[in-house]
Amino acid sequence: MVKIIILLLGVSLCVALFFLFAFLWSVNDGQYDDEYGPPRRILFENKKQNIRK
Amino acid sequence: MFRKSEVKPIIECYHCGDECLLPILFNGRSFCCNGCKTVFELLESHQLCEYYNLENHPGVKLKEGSDKRFLYLDREDVRANLIYFSDQRTSHVRFLIPQMHCVSCLYLLENLSKMNSAILQSQVDFDKRKVNIAFSHDLVSLRQIVQLLTEIGYEPYISYNDLQVKEAKNPNRKIIYKLGVAGFCFANIMLLSFPEYLGLDILKDPEITYTFRALIISLSLPVIFYSASEFFINSWIGIKNRFINIDAPVSIAIIVTFLRSIYDLLTNSSPGFLDSMSGIVFFMLLGRYFQSKTKDSLDFNRDYKSYFPVSVNKLTVNVETPLLLNEISKNDILRIRNLETIPVDGILISEMADIDYSFITGESASCRIRKGALLYQGGRVLGESVDLTAIKQFDKNAFVDLWNSTAKNSKLEHRSVIHQFSHYFSYAVFSIAIVTAIYWAFIDSKKILDSATSVLIIACPCLLLLASSFTNGFLISLFAKYGLYFKNYLGIERMAQCDQIVFDKTGTLTMDHSMEVKYIGIELTEYEKSLISSIASKSTHPYSKSISLLLMAQKKITIQEVNEIPGEGIYAVVNNQIVLLGSKNFVGDTSQESSLYASEVYFKIDQLIKGRFAISQKLRNNIAVSFKTLEMKKVHVLSGDKTESVKEVLSKIPISISYKAACTPMDKVEYIKELSGQGSKVIMVGDGLNDAGALNWAYLGVSVMNENFSFSPGSDALLEGNQMYRIPQFLKLARFGQKTIKIVFAYSFIYNFIGLAYAVTGHLKPLVAAILMPISSLSIIFLSFFALKVYEIKFGKLKNVNILQSS
Numbered sequence: 085m086v087k088i089i090i091l092l093l094g095v096s097l098c099v100a101l102f103f104l105f106a107f108l109w110s111v112n113d114g115q116y117d118d119e120y121g122p123p124r125r126i127l128f129e130n131k132k133q134n135i136r137k
Numbered sequence: 138m139f140r141k142s143e144v145k146p147i148i149e150c151y152h153c154g155d156e157c158l159l160p161i162l163f164n165g166r167s168f169c170c171n172g173c174k175t176v177f178e179l180l181e182s183h184q185l186c187e188y189y190n191l192e193n194h195p196g197v198k199l200k201e202g203s204d205k206r207f208l209y210l211d212r213e214d215v216r217a218n219l220i221y222f223s224d225q226r227t228s229h230v231r232f233l234i235p236q237m238h239c240v241s242c243l244y245l246l247e248n249l250s251k252m253n254s255a256i257l258q259s260q261v262d263f264d265k266r267k268v269n270i271a272f273s274h275d276l277v278s279l280r281q282i283v284q285l286l287t288e289i290g291y292e293p294y295i296s297y298n299d300l301q302v303k304e305a306k307n308p309n310r311k312i313i314y315k316l317g318v319a320g321f322c323f324a325n326i327m328l329l330s331f332p333e334y335l336g337l338d339i340l341k342d343p344e345i346t347y348t349f350r351a352l353i354i355s356l357s358l359p360v361i362f363y364s365a366s367e368f369f370i371n372s373w374i375g376i377k378n379r380f381i382n383i384d385a386p387v388s389i390a391i392i393v394t395f396l397r398s399i400y401d402l403l404t405n406s407s408p409g410f411l412d413s414m415s416g417i418v419f420f421m422l423l424g425r426y427f428q429s430k431t432k433d434s435l436d437f438n439r440d441y442k443s444y445f446p447v448s449v450n451k452l453t454v455n456v457e458t459p460l461l462l463n464e465i466s467k468n469d470i471l472r473i474r475n476l477e478t479i480p481v482d483g484i485l486i487s488e489m490a491d492i493d494y495s496f497i498t499g500e501s502a503s504c505r506i507r508k509g510a511l512l513y514q515g516g517r518v519l520g521e522s523v524d525l526t527a528i529k530q531f532d533k534n535a536f537v538d539l540w541n542s543t544a545k546n547s548k549l550e551h552r553s554v555i556h557q558f559s560h561y562f563s564y565a566v567f568s569i570a571i572v573t574a575i576y577w578a579f580i581d582s583k584k585i586l587d588s589a590t591s592v593l594i595i596a597c598p599c600l601l602l603l604a605s606s607f608t609n610g611f612l613i614s615l616f617a618k619y620g621l622y623f624k625n626y627l628g629i630e631r632m633a634q635c636d637q638i639v640f641d642k643t644g645t646l647t648m649d650h651s652m653e654v655k656y657i658g659i660e661l662t663e664y665e666k667s668l669i670s671s672i673a674s675k676s677t678h679p680y681s682k683s684i685s686l687l688l689m690a691q692k693k694i695t696i697q698e699v700n701e702i703p704g705e706g707i708y709a710v711v712n713n714q715i716v717l718l719g720s721k722n723f724v725g726d727t728s729q730e731s732s733l734y735a736s737e738v739y740f741k742i743d744q745l746i747k748g749r750f751a752i753s754q755k756l757r758n759n760i761a762v763s764f765k766t767l768e769m770k771k772v773h774v775l776s777g778d779k780t781e782s783v784k785e786v787l788s789k790i791p792i793s794i795s796y797k798a799a800c801t802p803m804d805k806v807e808y809i810k811e812l813s814g815q816g817s818k819v820i821m822v823g824d825g826l827n828d829a830g831a832l833n834w835a836y837l838g839v840s841v842m843n844e845n846f847s848f849s850p851g852s853d854a855l856l857e858g859n860q861m862y863r864i865p866q867f868l869k870l871a872r873f874g875q876k877t878i879k880i881v882f883a884y885s886f887i888y889n890f891i892g893l894a895y896a897v898t899g900h901l902k903p904l905v906a907a908i909l910m911p912i913s914s915l916s917i918i919f920l921s922f923f924a925l926k927v928y929e930i931k932f933g934k935l936k937n938v939n940i941l942q943s944s
Contacts, residue, residue: 090348097325097352104321111313120263124240125247129187 152177154194158686172199176289180245183252188241195241197290201677203474207287209448209459210280218300219279227257228274232293234286235266235434246291253277253285266434297442300461312367312426319364319422322356323415327907329353333408334904350402350409357411361395365418367425380552383559383602386566390597391418397590410594413906417599420914424606428626432617435855437624441540444496444515444826444848449473449480452524462531474522475677482534483512483525489703490523491678492516496825497536499777499800501643501754502736505704505720515826520678520703536826543806543830553627555605555878559598566596573897584899591901595892600885600913605878608921612874615925620860621839621867628853631837632871634818638769638864639809639835641823642776642786647754649824649843649858652679654687658740658748665747667692669740672709672718675699680738681707684750706738717741753782756789759862764790767865770817775800775808777827805831822856822864824849866932877924881917888913 110116148157151166152173160167161174164181168174173196180188188195209215222229237246242261246268249259255277259270272282286293329349339346368391372384391414398409436443442462450457452470465471465481473479479492490506497515506512512525514536531537574589609626616623623629640646661669666688673681675696698710706719717724717739724741738750764772773795776783780798787794797808805823809831812819821828821835824843829850832838838852841861849855856864892909895901 087344089345093329093348093352100321100325104317107317108314111310111317116313118262118264121243121261124243128244128247 149194150196151189152194152196153198154196155198158689170198175199179252179288185245185248185251188245191244192239192241195239197236197242199290200287200292201476202287204284205450205457205474206446206448206477207280207283208450208457209461210283211278212459215300215461216279219295223274226273226275227271228279229269229271230279230282231267231269232283232286232295233265233267233434234291234293236291237261237263237266237268242291245289249285252289253281256282264433295447297445297447297462300447312422312429315364315367316419316422316426318359319415319419322360322364323412323419326353326356326412326415329356330408330412330903330907334907339405353409353411354399354402357395357398357415360415360418361391364422365391368418368421375556380556381560381563382552382556383598386559386563386598387421387602390593390599393590393593397594408903410903410906413594413903413910416907416910417597417914420918421599421602421606424603424610427610428606428613430610431613431625432622435622436851437853437855438851439848440851441537441826441829445478445480449477465527465531467527467529469527470524471527472522472524473518475518475520477518479512479514479516479518479523479525481527481531482514482529483527485510485512486524486526487521487703489705491519491521491704493519495643495777497802497827499641499643499825499827501647501778501782503704520676521701523703539802540826540829543802544833553605553630555601558601558882562598562601566593566598569596569893569897577899581899587901588897588899591896591899592893595896595901595906595909596889600888600917601882603914604881604885604917604921607918608874608878608881608925611922611925612870615870615929616867619863619867620857621863622855624853628837629871629874631818631853632820632868633875635820635836635868636770637773637812637817638767638771638820638822639773639775639812639831641805641821641825641828641831642774642778642783643754644824644843645822645828645841646757646760646774646790646861647786648757651755652683652752653755654683655751655753656687656748657751658746661688661740661747663692664694665740665742667694668711668716668742669718671696672699672707672711672716675709676701676707680736680750680752683752684738687750714743716743753785756786757861758859761790763862763865764792767792768868771795773797773808773812775805775831777801800827802827802830806834809834822861824858826850870928870932873928874925877921880924881921884920885913885917 148160148167149155150157150160150169150173152168155169157167157169160169161171162168163174163177166177168177176196176199177189180186210219220228220230234246237243243263246261247259249256249270255273257271257273259268261268270282283293283295329352332349333346337346337349365388368384368388372382372388375382375385394410394414398411398414401407402409445462448459448461449465450472451460451465452472457472460469460471462480470486471480471483485506485508488508490512491503492506492512493503494513494516495501496517497513503519504516512523514529514531514534570589570592573592574585577584577588609629612629613623613626616629670685670688671694673685674693678701694711696709696711697713700708702708702719702723704720706717706723709716709718718741719739721737721739724739724746726739726746736752738752740747740749772792774783774787775797777800778798783796783798787796797804800808805828809819809821813834813836818836820837820839821831822839822841823829823832824841826848828840832840832850832852837854839854839856840849840852841856841858842849843858888909892901892906895905
């Protein structure tokens, strides 16, 4: 019975760790470099563009 | 005073928002000039009018210049350095475009593909003012892309350094990673600590308690070894240099807390203080991060190379080949066009030249040079283009020597007052700890370790660090909001300590390219006004434009013959009358009175000199009114211009100002050195190369950024030109900022005392620390935020004041 809480603790820490890594990855990927552009860019009305990387 | 009915409604240009003195109508909209109208037409034809819907008057005024200046972009070596990625069909290039300022700019720059289908994609990084463009290099050339950008008003800024070295990408993200880790660990440790505070008993639930404690200890390891590492490193560097900075007591507090907590946890005597420790590390890192945020897109370290264009065109048998500056050799024939900068000393080949040396010497009047005379590096050509023979290479000119001679070994690393304060603080804390230990040694020796370490834990200068770093962070962004950008927070402290201020005149107190024109003489008829306007429109000289604007004549008169002589004037024949517009000499005026104005353009029609246009520089907006509130011991103005010019400009500012005219750049440096030698701390405000030395030697150097994003010398702070009138307010804000830090310090002492009361008596429980820490940290942050916010509301009231221009 008592061990359940330890299991739950372990799981919740894992979930939290996942989010920590997601945060660190997104910073590394450069998603926070420009804070001005992304929120405004999604509001532009544009016909679908043919984007080739 | 103006009555509403007397003021004509101002027509604003649909594109750029400037006042249309002679509106050009197109498609039902008004434009201030042909340039703006052309851009509108271009955007409309590509269905990009959303540009005008997203923001009012988003347009950027087109800069004058010929296309030939982009010839160097066709060169292989230049392309190789600018293009950062290339495969078979596409290439990627990144440009810095400082003109972007709003959401419309973002929209337009990301829709370049609509203007030229060979451009595949363009993405903007707005904070850095950069745009990444992917294009098919077989269908469009780099030069054509730059020309396209220039046509819509967004000419990229390509500097000398961009062409030499491939851009090294190295963003400083370390502190954000540390913050993330510290925040994660802090939150989880807090979560795991509370059960023990609130009744988890080790005897009843040993398994749970041990598990929780193990987790707490493991979570605290990344905090102390990774996140807090910079405090240890900084304090070690300080000690190696025989200086105790504020990181030293902070490091001690962290280490003591950690060791004490481990000991307590292992000996079962208390739940440990690891939650408070990780919390305070998190908040201090947050403060540090916040304090170090400065504007990404500004460069505070510009050297003289940034002043010059990257290439100049060499003439070989009437064909122009682009040369990079370091490729110029002796005897090359170079062609420099209107408003371009002379890259090397040379001998004039053309008949005449009109050169503006104001950026170098500060003289606002241009120089007339005849064929065969010397032209100096750094001057700007006015009017017709000029051919010259280079006599030196780029790096070997007097200009460069001047620059190097006025440079100083980097300013003594200014130590913030906070570090000095930390000395006293450290001694105080250690004394209290020792006294406490001695006290308990006599009373109850069991409590020595407990109380002594508690003192070191709770009397943390961490709160002081928090107070100063958050206040500095808020100050930096507050200043930036109103147009003053600091290289780092130390500049704000220096600004608050200054007691004298020195201004340059040309381009700093006066507007760079705007001129005030007054007509003195016999009144002109409407015909004569149209006549002068039509003649002036044939000339590219900046004075001509100002004169046309003053006259606002409607009719255009056809001119039979017109001949512009650079540096002298314009000779025209209209309706069989000979008309001369030009200097006093040119029209043959022999009167001896000396001119009060920077320049005068005389008007002579058929032997009669009817009058003259007196051209003086326009003072920046609102300075006359706002400088009355300038709180400085003394105000000085230094200028390379002649005394009459300086006096004329100073007469418009109603405060007492000491001035020195005809200053060479070395004179300015000497002046600053003399003031500093008398014990003053001086702020220097300047914009030109002739100020670069003075900016280096002043206690605080403020460089003025002009509207057209041209070069500003490197300095501690950059000021937007049109915010010059806010200088008195900025000074007050800097001083208030220092006061705020002191107030918040004092406030943080409350927590230190409460905590110390617990610590000295040996009663510091982890629960108490865990509660005090977040409360004190958050309240300090809010206190500094609100102090500045309240100040801004009072200070911001001046933002919208409509000050009527006198005269």
